[in-house]
Amino acid sequence: MRTCLLALACAAALAAETHTIYPDHHSRVFSAFKEPVLRVKPGDTVITRTWDSGGADYKGVKHIQHPYVYPESGNPLMGPFYVEEADYGDALEVRLDKVRLNRNSGYTSYRLSPAVLSAGDADSLYKNFYKMDALRPGRADLIPWDIDIERGVARPRLLEGSGYKFEIPVRPMLGCIGVAPAGERVETSGPSGPHGGNMDYNDVVEGATLYFPVFHKGAYLYVGDGHAVQGDGEGLGNGVETSLDVEFTVKVHKGKRLSMPRLVNADYLVSIASQPEFSSSMDLGVRAANSDMIAWLTGEYGLTHPEAHLLLGTVVEHKIVTYFGSMATMIPRKYLPKR
Secondary structure (H helix, E strand, O other): OHHHHHHHHHHHHHHOOEEEOOOOOOEOEEOOOOOOOEEEOOOOEEEEEEOOOOOEOOOOOEOOOOOOOOOOOOOOEEEEEEEOOOOOOOEEEEEEEEEEEOOOEEEEEOOOOHHHOOHHHHHOOOOOOOOOOOOOOOOOOEEEEEEEOOOOEEEEOOOOOOOOOOOEEOOOEEEEEEOOOOOOOOEEOOOEEOOEEOOOOOOOEOOOEEEEEOOOOOOOEEEEEEEOOOOOEOOOOOOOEOOEEEEEEEEEEOOOOOOOOEEEOOOEEEEEEOOOOOOOOHHHHHHHHHHHHHHHHHHHOOOOHHHHHHHHHHHOEEEEOEOOOOEEEEEEHHHOOOO
């Protein structure tokens, strides 16, 4: 039996294909009603590029004239990628083989959102003004960043002040990744939800594997919104926005029902309570992610409920994914039984 399974696995690996596609158009929504840019099979790998949140590609060419004006609100997405064999009630696995910077510039907003500070501090914030038209016509609240790909650092172009200059190590991530939402819904690339979406989770990096509930035949996977680096919570309302080279491999887990996205990396299992930012309770997010982790530990790792509860109570870690929105429950893999 073991020899047969090994032979089948080798045959599947040999049949897998690698597709290279650089779409010349984008989607601003997660939807099952878009024409796929590519159809792939489980085991296939896709090589593509994303634009930044303003619609600029790896050469700095802007494909969107007014990215923040309706109907171009939200982040430009690449996709959808139709995954054969994926159907309602399955789970889609997306392994991020490469998430790499491909240009030397990016940008962020100029200050923290007042909503993430106490009322007194929010009232006394410095003027939200960098330089008119520095990034986009009619915008003065965006500050450019220089990205040194070879050295792996990013630095803002600061105005006058103390003269302090700093460099931040880059950690490229995808702000948007997900599938078409349930039912007839079409979600813009602004909010996040059980389908993934604009999660802005800074652990969605090269080497991570994500799992999404599938709500439609083909799943309809989308990726976009590259950040060179971003802090927990996304306090600026963005990361260092830039374009990325992306390579990912897909698999389908038949009949594996999920209630929310999950992430696995070298160190953690992560349940992601993905919710729309600024309109969701962080408390609700923590509870939902904790419940999903209990189901994960008991359903796939064979722990009893008392064992799973005790593990969460002693080694669990949490991360604020976005302020007033998504939360992550994290269990270090070193404490898990071998599967």
